[in-house]
Amino acid sequence: MEPEQFQLTFKRIEAEVQKVIVGNQEVIRKVLIAFFSGGHVLLEGVPGLGKTLLVKSLSHALGMSFKRIQFTPDLMPSDIVGTEVLTEANGRREFQFKKGPIFAHVVLADEINRATPKTQSAVLEAMEEKQVTVFGESHILESPFIVLATQNPIELEGTYPLPEAQLDRFFFKLLVTPPVPEELREILKRTTGVETSDSSKVLPEDGGKLVNDMKQLLRQVLIAPPIEDYVVRLVHATHGNGQNGGSAGVKQYIRFGSSPRGAQAVILGAKGNALTDGRVHVSYEDVEKIIYPALRHRIILNFQAEAENVSADQVIAEVMKQVKRN
């Protein structure tokens, strides 16, 4: 595959999703980057912003299998990964594995923070290992596989915030913002008229192979050692004890810095961003565009940050201010 083909395919999928979703172009773009990077996305936003619609539109555009799991407090892990059920065939009873909704290319984990931690943890193995184990038997998930989870930042009663280990499995955490008036006008036009548009399938029948090729291409994108070094310094600085991150502006708000997965996410995301721009190399700008969604859920802020209403994005901005490109 050539970079131009990647860019073309990417743009077509993006355009198809944008037929349904108005605004939030950056969210769509980054969801696609995460998809082609092999990562999962946590979408955060208040209800009614089109998070679920975005995921459904994406799955339609990709032409891949799509399953939705509505996370509730009584949801059990077996409801997600599947379970062994006793079946009778030819007078013989046997246990047969019944696949759960996790067995799909695109999985929407809607309101993931409403399920218990036990159920939340059920998707950990699936997200990281691309497999599930039921009654000691491992079942490989089909590739490509992406979990798109949504969560509501309000209505926190009866919710279970995702543990750090779970959060770290998400490639990006994207914030879905309310539409601006022009976007809202367009939304109304599209949804309240006679005809409603829907995304059409972009990828061919063997879309899975194409997606895997695109994933491989993305990993070949060139990155200069100074830019890699820049990413390393940035991630290290989020711990508050880096070369330039030890200042009070960062250190006083951070409980834990980013894990190595954060650095991986930044590099892969930057490569994806470069390819979508038609480049075969990563630039500093790519890194700076990707670092917020890649690190914001991996930096664990302390009580002081919460008390002073300091967000992870503000801490990242401070880190970027302190760590020079050189």
Added chain:
Amino acid sequence: MSSPNHSPEGERPENLVTHLAARLRNHVLWDSLLIFIPPVLAAVFIAFSVYRAAWMSPLAFLLVVVGLAVVGVLAVILRSRPLVPSVRAAAQLIDGQAESKDRFLTLATLASSAQPANFVARLRQETSRFGERIQFGRDFPYRFKNSFYRSLVVSLAAAILFHFMIPVAGSVIRPVSVQQQLRQVAAKMAQKESLKPLAQELQALAAKLDDPKATPAEKQAAAQEIEKKIEQQMKKEEQKENRDLLSQAANSLKGTEQQQSSSGDEQKKDQDKGGGGIQSNLPQEGKGEGQQNQGGGSDSKGEQSAQMSNDMKQGKSAQGNPKEKGEEKNQQAQGDAKNDQRDPNQPGKEQNQEKVGKTQGASKEGAGKNQSPEEPPQGAPPAERFYKAGEGKEGLKGTGYVTVQLPEDLVADSKAEGKATKDGGKGNRARPQVPVSNAPLPAHVPNAPTEKQQMPIEYRGIIR
């Protein structure tokens, strides 16, 4: 200035980065040179000025110039080495200029062999297109930095300042010696027929001043003798030019006196440092006793009073010659002496000692031409007690003297004084009439108390 303007068309982008790095290295080198050349040149100029003013030998000047050059080279190297831009920095500069989104940086720093060939080829192709936008002469010209202008201004200011300061400094640092002044004046005077003898005498005086064997007193005496002759000559002289020359000579001779007096002060300071202080009793009427004391160098104005004494010996009266230097001092000294008479027991030893010196002139004046028997004749070596520590025949070291007066001595002195007056003043030794001891005065002493006091028994043995 550095490398010629490149036409990067068709050149590999990696080479473009390398060329720019070299060009920037030259820029840094020029920056450093331009910063350090002005101060080095200014320093060389200053060194040359010093050399021209004969304060520095040619070898020293050469060494200074070589040293400055070495320091300059070291400074340039030390400054420019850390500032030399790396290939990465050069690539980033080109990226910034060509807006190529880090293509040059990636290409210049990436190990191409480990990367997908098609991606590298594509990147090189893209970068070459961006490279066409770059013209070194236009995009990376050499510009003089502010540091150069600052360095230039400061160096120029320093050189100009030094240029104007050196004549002033010359007179301060190395003033012309009195001997040289005398020789110069003598040389001018030798051209005048009427002043030739005086010129020869001035030359002789200059030679004598240089002679380490001659004592300060001898030098002083010789200077004063010539000064007197010059004054006489000035009275005779009618030509203004000659009179100017004579006044120059007189001024130089005054310088000689100052030099001699300052050397006397230095001797005194040396003695003080050695701890050999000498205490003397206080002369009240100034009849010769003070001369013994002043020779010891115990008082701070001993030398000056010695000069004045010499003047007096040569018949110069301070009042009789109003133009002569030290007239006011002498008059003041007289006044002081009178004050001393009114309050002979004024406390404060140093104050009293100071007054001793001031009193000398007046006391000599009062004594007329009577010469103390202890005063050395003119030209003769001084008495042993006038020598400094370690000098003299017996090698007196750190010795001082003290005069203790007892009432019996005063009686004996008064008798001897009466005899000496009859003998024409020979061997007369002046004593102050008011003793400084606390012993009761005999009845015949003028200022003695009317009532007789018994000497305490416990003191008798000690005083005897």
